[in-house]
Each structure stands twice: as structure tokens, then as C-alpha cells.
Amino acid sequence: MEESGLSRSYAHGGRSNPLLGRTVGGVLDAAVRRWPDGEALVVPHQDIRWTWQDLHRKARALGAGLVALGLRPGDRVGILAPNLAEWVAVQFGTAYAGLILVNINPAYRLPELEYALNKVGCRTLITEARFRTSDYIAMLRELAPEIDTAAPGKLAAARLPDLRNVIRLGDGRTPGFSNYRDVVGAATNEHRSRLDDIAAGLDFDDPVNIQFTSGTTGAPKAATLTHHNIVNNANLSARIMNFTDRDRLCIPVPMYHCFGMVLGTLLCATHGAAMVFPSAGFDAAAVLEAIEAERCTALHGVPTMFIAALDAPGFADRDMTSLRTGIMAGAPCPVELMHRVMKELHLPEITIGYGMTETGPLSTQTAVDDPVAMRVATVGRVLPHTEVKIVDAEGRILPPGEPGELCTRGYCVMRGYWADPERTAKEIDAAHWIRSGDIATMDEDGYVRIVGRIKDMVIRGGENIYPREIEEFLYTNPKIDEVEVFGVPDRKYGEELAAWIKLHEGKAATAEEIRNFCGGKLAHFKIPRYIKFVDEFPMTVTGKVQKFVMRQRMAEELGLGAKEPA
Numbered sequence: 001m002e003e004s005g006l007s008r009s010y011a012h013g014g015r016s017n018p019l020l021g022r023t024v025g026g027v028l029d030a031a032v033r034r035w036p037d038g039e040a041l042v043v044p045h046q047d048i049r050w051t052w053q054d055l056h057r058k059a060r061a062l063g064a065g066l067v068a069l070g071l072r073p074g075d076r077v078g079i080l081a082p083n084l085a086e087w088v089a090v091q092f093g094t095a096y097a098g099l100i101l102v103n104i105n106p107a108y109r110l111p112e113l114e115y116a117l118n119k120v121g122c123r124t125l126i127t128e129a130r131f132r133t134s135d136y137i138a139m140l141r142e143l144a145p146e147i148d149t150a151a152p153g154k155l156a157a158a159r160l161p162d163l164r165n166v167i168r169l170g171d172g173r174t175p176g177f178s179n180y181r182d183v184v185g186a187a188t189n190e191h192r193s194r195l196d197d198i199a200a201g202l203d204f205d206d207p208v209n210i211q212f213t214s215g216t217t218g219a220p221k222a223a224t225l226t227h228h229n230i231v232n233n234a235n236l237s238a239r240i241m242n243f244t245d246r247d248r249l250c251i252p253v254p255m256y257h258c259f260g261m262v263l264g265t266l267l268c269a270t271h272g273a274a275m276v277f278p279s280a281g282f283d284a285a286a287v288l289e290a291i292e293a294e295r296c297t298a299l300h301g302v303p304t305m306f307i308a309a310l311d312a313p314g315f316a317d318r319d320m321t322s323l324r325t326g327i328m329a330g331a332p333c334p335v336e337l338m339h340r341v342m343k344e345l346h347l348p349e350i351t352i353g354y355g356m357t358e359t360g361p362l363s364t365q366t367a368v369d370d371p372v373a374m375r376v377a378t379v380g381r382v383l384p385h386t387e388v389k390i391v392d393a394e395g396r397i398l399p400p401g402e403p404g405e406l407c408t409r410g411y412c413v414m415r416g417y418w419a420d421p422e423r424t425a426k427e428i429d430a431a432h433w434i435r436s437g438d439i440a441t442m443d444e445d446g447y448v449r450i451v452g453r454i455k456d457m458v459i460r461g462g463e464n465i466y467p468r469e470i471e472e473f474l475y476t477n478p479k480i481d482e483v484e485v486f487g488v489p490d491r492k493y494g495e496e497l498a499a500w501i502k503l504h505e506g507k508a509a510t511a512e513e514i515r516n517f518c519g520g521k522l523a524h525f526k527i528p529r530y531i532k533f534v535d536e537f538p539m540t541v542t543g544k545v546q547k548f549v550m551r552q553r554m555a556e557e558l559g560l561g562a563k564e565p566a
Contacts, residue, residue, distance in 0.1 A: 004407055007501055008397045009390035009404070009442040013382045019411055020235055020270075021357045023094035023202050023227040023365030025059075027269045032056040035245050035272040041088055042248075042294055043277045045286070048085045056086065061088075062093030064195045069124065069165060069178075070316060073098030073198055076120050079256075080136055081103045081128040082280040086169055087255045088178065090126055095208055095227070097197045101257040102210045102222075106131050106281075107523040114143055114159060120210050120215050120222050120418050121162040126180065128169045132281065137174055140166060147176035175403050204228045210418055211258060213357045214463060220469075222418035229360035230258075233412050234266040238273075240365050240381050241325045243296065245254035245272030246305055247327070250296040250530065252278050252287050252305055253462070263353070273298075280479045284308035288318045297325070299347065302462030304493050306341050320346040325368055329361075331355035331494040338376035349390060353449060354379035355408075355528070358427070360436055363388055363408040364448050368546030378447040386410035388434070390442050405449050406440040407433040427467040456547060458487030458495050465497065467547075470518075470526055474499065477517055479507040485528060489560045498530035501536060509533070530554060534549035 022030065031040070040052040050058070066077065077099045079090050094101045104116050106128075118126065127136045141147060144157035153165045155176065168177040187195075204227040212220040226336045227343045251264040278290035287309050290296065301309075306328060309315065323346045330337070333352050341347050349368035352375065355361040366380035374380070382388045389397050390404040398404045413434050416424035428434045437454045458465040467485035474483045482502040487495035503509060513532035518527040536548040554560075 006400055006442070006446060009402065010387070010397050011382045011389075011442065011446040012387040013384035013410075015238065015385060017239055017384055019228075019232050019385055022231055023101060023199070023204050023206075024231060024266065025092060025199050025202070025210055026061075026204075027266065028056055028059060028092045031269050031272055039248075039273055039274045040268075041085055041275045042275075042290075043083075043085045044290060044293070045279055045422055046279070050085065054503055055092070058089045058184070059092035060096060060192070060195065061184045061187065062089050063096035063199075064191045065183040066093065066097050066099060066124070066183070066213075067185045067194050067198070067386065068078055068188070068191045069183065071097065071099055071165075073202075073544050074207075074546055075123045076100045076102050077430075078102040078117060078122040078125040079127075080106060080108075080125060081255075082106050082131050083251070083255050083260065083277045085277070086126075086167065088275070091261055091265060092253075096195055096199045098202055098206065098324075100207050100210055100224075101173060103212070103261070103524065105212070105256050106134060106254070107525065109523060110139055111140060111521060112523065113117050113139060115220065116212055117160055117163060117220075117222070120295065121211075124165045124167065126167045126169065127162060129172055129174075134395070137168070144326075149264055150176045150177040152176065155487060162345055170296045196350065202227070204231070206283050207415055208472050211256070211259070211357050221423055222419065223357045224415045225360050225417050226415055229412055229414060230262045230266060231270070232385070233362055233383075234262050235270040236352065237263055237362055237365060238267045238271045240367055240383070241327075241349070242368060243267070243271040243273050243298070244286075247271070247273035247298055248276060248294055248296045248322075249273055249298040250276045250278055250287060250291050250294070251300055252282050253300050254281075255303065257330075257462075258355075259300060259302075259359055259462070261560060263327055263329075263362060264361070269276045278421050278539055284312040285314075287313065288312055288320075291323060292319050297322055297324050298399065299323055299326040301326070301328060303328060303333050303337055304331070304461040306337060307492065308544070315344075322476060323347050324360070325349035327351050327353045327365070329355075331459045333376075342372075342376075352376065354448065355412075356436055358414045360412045360414065361407075361409050363412065363436075374447050378388055378449050380448065381446040382448075383412075386412055388442070388448065390448075400444045401441055403439050405454060406436045406438050406448065406450075407444075408436065409433045456486060458497060460487070460490075460495050460497065460525050461493040465526055467497075470499070470528070471524065472498070473518070473522060474501070474514070477511050477514070479503050481505075482537065484545055484547060486550055486551050486554075487557065488530065488554050493515075496530065497526070498532070498551075499526040499528035500532050500534050500550055500554075502534055502536070530558065 036053040039049040253259040279286035355363040366375045490496040539545040
């Protein structure tokens with residue numbers, strides 16, 4: 001921070017640490033030059049332990065293999081997989097080849113997967129065969145039955161018109177699918193030379209990553225991030241936590257989120273720190289085991305992950321003394337939990353981060369040497385080279401302490417939503433400020449507190465959920481006349497989904513029936529936990545539904561306390 005004693009709720013970060021003019025591939029090149037034999041990636045569940053030299057070689061091999069498949073700079077490559085070593089190789093390999101990596105949530109069901117692939121025109125998809133209850137091969141066969149008779153790389157599917165190649169991870173082989181290992185081994189010297197030429201010609205302002213973030217209209221928005229956005233966000237956050245090549249970060253957060261691939265792997269690469277994936281999907285016992293066995297110094301997670309670790313059987317017998325720092329973000333962080341994490345998890349320098357996918361992701365973060373009161377009750381101050389302001393409904397900057405909408409400007413702001421200029425213009429104004437939709441306050445020292453949300457977004461265990469998307473889906477049920485979806489407090493996940501439903505006259509349904517209707521069509525975290533059938537909704541005098549009244553009534557009926565804002 002360059003200012004103190006603020007007279008307005010506006011702050012800009014310091015500029016003593018210059019921005020990096022590097023691409024994502026350039027970050028890995030720098031890492032392998034400085035720490036070639038340093039440990040880069042540890043994945044116990046795959047029995048993998050790579051040095052930076054290993055990762056560099058594998059990423060380049062994958063990049064050259066994609067070039068051999070005929071992919072060209074700017075093509076979109078989707079990845080549908082949990083936290084695996086290959087995810088990291090794909091992240092850097094696609095960046096070398098000038099491709100745009102499209103992160104796809106492994107919990108997506110058919111409609112969501114179809115929308116994601118088509119929205120951005122994915123030419124290639126790299127997928128795991130299955131994960132937990134999801135059979136991705138079966139899903140793809142349903143979306144594109146033509147794959148069974150297609151030659152690898154020659155797919156022409158009616159429902160997925162842009163997709164040409166599907167690459168399967170693992171040892172198995174499936175008709176119509178390319179095998180990941182075959183792709184990695186397909187490159188010739190000519191393809192490797194072409195990869196070098198592409199990498200050398202990239203601009204750090206080129207798009208490198210697309211992440212889907214739900215929209216209030218129901219259709220997810222495809223936030224398009226550049227090398228410059230995410231490289232610098234990762235680097236500056238690492239500096240705030242005093243990261244060095246001696247650090248070892250435990251990464252239980254999913255790679256398809258910015259939290260995993262920017263504040264996890266890319267953050268480590270900027271400073272030579274080791275990345276540790278404790279498990280393919282979150283597992284509290286695996287997190288504790290990895291921290292102890294690998295002597296991790298840092299841990300990232302959403303609040304529910306920290307709660308699960310603290311409550312895991314045998315926690316008291318684990319040695320967590322190697323830990324010192326990390327980031328808690330993705331959902332409001334209760335003050336009581338922060339105190340427990342600092343003491344019981346041995347994370348005296350834990351930080352809280354705040355931002356959004358569209359800001360790559362962090363706008364603010366607490367510092368390791370901030371007063372404890374500020375580190376547990378605020379989301380910190382603005383990051384270097386970034387501006388934040390708190391404004392009223394007319395866009396005027398408010399005095400310190402007054403709540404308003406938080407806006408961000410700087411290198412971190414995305415290019416826009418893919419092929420969606422109208423939505424982009426709605427969120428980013430002519431001066432390049434992006435609106436957050438969050439209500440916040442800023443004190444005279446620049447510390448920011450998030451006190452509410454303008455939109456009806458629900459954050460369940462770090463997953464951003466917009467009720468409108470679920471409401472529109474539920475309206476496809478012929479028994480439902482009206483429906484309103486909203487969040488209610490939840491001790492474990494921060495918030496849970498509730499739905500009030502008015503059925504058509506003469507129709508009957510049960511809560512279980514409604515949940516079964518959602519199963520297999522909505523991601524599990526989007527299925528309402530609480531369902532209430534009503535005859536009417538609370539309304540304003542002008543006829544608008546009052547969701548806050550429903551939220552209060554539901555919380556009282558269920559005996560749920562008010563959620564404390566972070």
C-alpha cells in the first residue's frame with residue numbers, strides 16, 4: 001500500500017515489485033534455469049515425484065504433441081480431470097503451444113459439459129476416463145455417438161461441432177479417443193522446432209486460459225485470462241507470503257479453479273516452491289498425511305477444507321509443525337475458524353485472499369505480518385499494481401467505512417467474456433473497472449471487509465452458485481409452477497441451497513422427487529438440500545419476490561444461525 005489515512009474508499013497497491021513480462025511457459029523456463037533439480041511436483045496417489053527439469057520436459061513434450069495433432073495458436077483445449085500430474089503438464093504444455101486451456105469442472109453433467117465445449121469452440125478435449133460418480137467416456141459417447149466410429153483426431157459430431165479430438169488420460173484405450181501417452185510421443189524434431197517458434201512469438205497479453213463462472217441468467221460466463229493476468233497475480237501473491245524455493249505447498253483445491261492453477265501451481269513455479277497434490281479430489285485425511293510426510297510449509301483451501309482437516313480423525317496425533325502460511329479463500333472465512341487454523345494447524349502466517357475469477361483471481365490479500373485482528377476479520381489490502389474502490393449505486397466513491405460495491409482495476413482484470421461483448425461491457429466499464437457484485441467496506445488504512453453480496457450468488461464450500469441457473473432448470477419440471485432458489489447458512493459449507501416451490505394446481509411432489517429430477521443433470525453442489533413447498537412467496541408492494549425474507553424464515557425454521565461475514 002502506498003497510502004494511509006484514506007479520505008475515500010479508494011486504494012492502489014505499491015509498485016516496488018515490478019510486474020513480470022513473461023508468459024506462462026516463460027515462468028517454467030525461468031524455474032528450470034534456476035532450480036533444475038529442485039522438486040517441482042509431488043503426487044503421492046500417482047507415485048510421482050518430478051523435478052523442475054522433469055516437468056519442463058514433460059510439458060514441452062505434450063505441447064509438441066499437440067502441435068503434431070495440427071492444433072494452432074489460439075485453438076481451445078479443454079481439460080476434464082481431477083488433480084493429477086498430467087494437469088500440470090497440460091497447463092504449461094498448452095501455454096508453450098499458444099493454445100487456450102479451457103478448465104472444465106469435473107462435477108459437470110451432460111448439459112453443462114455440452115455448453116462449455118460449444119461456448120468456446122473447444123477443438124480438443126483432454127479427459128480422465130472417470131472420477132468418482134462421473135463416467136466421462138460414457139458422457140462423451142452420449143454427447144457424440146459418432147466417436148465410436150471416428151478415427152482419432154477426425155471426430156465430426158452433430159452436438160459438438162467444433163470438437164475434433166478427444167485425448168484419454170491413463171493406460172486404457174477407447175475407440176475414437178487418442179491416448180495421452182501416444183500424443184506425448186508423437187512429436188518429431190520438426191514439431192519441437194515449431195513449438196519453440198510459437199513460444200518465442202507469444203505476447204504476454206495473449207489469452208491463455210478460460211474459466212467458467214456462473215451468470216445470473218443461468219448460462220455460465222467464459223472468463224478469458226491472459227498470461228499477464230495470471231502470471232503476475234501468482235507472483236505477487238507468492239511475494240506477500242514470502243515464498244521461496246524452500247517452500248512446499250499442499251494443494252487440495254481443485255485445479256479447474258483459479259485457486260488451484262494460479263495460486264497453486266503457477267504461484268509455486270514463480271518461486272521454485274514444490275507443489276504437492278494430496279489426492280485427486282479433496283480428502284482431509286490425505287491432506288494431513290501429505291503435510292506430515294512431505295513437510296509442507298503452506299496449505300491452501302476454502303474454509304470447509306480447513307474445518308474438515310481440523311475435525312479429521314487422528315488430527316491431534318499429526319505433526320503439522322512444518323506449516324507456516326497459505327491462503328484461505330473462496331468463501332467467507334469465519335473469525336473463529338481463522339483463530340483455530342493459526343493455532344491448531346500451526347499456520348501463524350495464514351492469509352485471507354479475496355477476488356474473483358475475472359481478476360485472475362486476487363484483488364486483495366492479508367499480509368503475513370498484518371495485525372492478527374486484521375488477518376482474521378478482513379480480506380486484507382489491495383495487491384500491488386492493483387486499484388480497488390468502494391462505490392455507491394451511482395458509481396461515486398464512498399467515504400471510509402461506508403458499504404458499497406467493490407470494484408477492481410489493473411493488470412489482473414480479464415480480457416473479457418469469450419464471444420460475449422455485451423456481458424463484458426456490462427461488467428467492465430470504459431475506464432476498465434470491473435464490478436464485483438460484492439458489498440464491502442474499506443477503512444482508513446485500506447483494509448477491506450466483505451459484508452454482503454448484491455447478487456444472489458450462493459457460495460457453497462467454495463463453489464459459486466447462481467440461483468437463476470437452478471431455477472431455470474427446475475422450471476423444466478412439468479409439476480413446478482414457480483420456484484425461488486436461495487442460500488441459507490450452513491456450518492460446514494458456509495451456505496447451502498434452499499428452494500421454495502409452488503406446484504401447479506392438482507400436482508403433488510416430494511423433496512426427494514425434486515432432488516432426483518436434478519440428479520445427473522446438475523452438478524451435485526447445485527442440487528438444493530432444503531426444499532419447501534409453498535402456496536405463495538413473500539412479495540414487495542411492487543410485486544417483487546423478497547428472497548431475503550425467505551432466507552430468514554428458512555433459517556429460523558431449520559434452526560440455522562446467521563452466517564458471519566469475512
